[in-house]
Amino acid sequence: MMRLSFVHRHARRMLAGGLALLAAGAAVSAAAATVTVQVLDVTGAPVPNAVVYAEPAGGQVVPKSLKQAEVEQKDVKFFPLVSVVQVGTPILFPNHDKVRHHVYSFSPAKTFELKLYSGVPTSPIVFDKVGTVVLGCNIHDQMVAYVQVVNTPFFGKTDMAGRVKLDGLVNGKYALKAWYFKMAPNEAAMEQPITYQGADMNASVKLAVKAVPVE
Structure with missing residues (x-):
């Protein structure tokens, strides 16, 4: 009887440990999820050095970084x-x-x-x-x-291929914005809504400007 009790306790510990590992793995997977954004110019060419950021639109608290x-x-x-x-x-x-x-x-x-x-x-x-x-x-x-x-910690700058990855978003609605230094003075950033649900996702933004070569 004592032997059986020990086996049961050991099995319960193993099950609890396994569930904890699964939960940790899920958390890491969710934390590693990213929003990849492609920014294109008016001709369809990639735009390096474009600023991309996601502003929470659903009442989420904006963390500071x-x-x-x-x-x-x-x-x-x-x-x-x-x-x-x-x-x-x-x-x-x-x-x-x-x-x-x-x-x-x-x-x-x-x-x-x-x-x-x-x-x-x-x-x-x-x-x-x-x-x-x-x-x-x-x-x-x-x-x-x-x-x-910007008023959000979820931001980045596009690479030579016009792409940027935004990390750390929590589930909810966002205003995805893109700004480029060749836009007209005081021109608002290009904006579109997105809904983030904890998994990797892709988005594309087209700007009404022509990209300039990177020196």
Whole structure:
């Protein structure tokens, strides 16, 4: 009788362990699911450097992911040309050139200036308002870059094939948006609704602009 009880207890433990592993596997699978977005231009060509983001539309709580970002100055250019951050993110502007730069923006989403400097500024700039921020240098007019500030942690930038993967979404409805730096000033991001149900899915966005070659 004692032997039988031991076997039953062992079987129950094995069953519970197996169920736990299955649940963990399901959770990992759900967490690994992604939304792959293809962005095309008016001719049907892929658009690199397009910003894509998913804004919750069903009342979901928007989590914060505010890791400090960087826009560096090198070879008298800004790198990267296009950045995307969640609202409230601090951005550092290190100058790796041998000449000094005067970084500024007059954009409504963030007006600031870092007067002539070399090296790394002592403090980052906090981008605390949603919108497009155009960066320039008061000394070198050819230096231009863009920061798209969004109200969601579900964002990314397209690769050379015009594709981007969005991770971390929870089940629900979203407004899928795409923005490109060659769109007209103050032009709203292209938007379409999607419903995410916890599995890998694909989406496509076509912009009414022509993509420019990546240098």
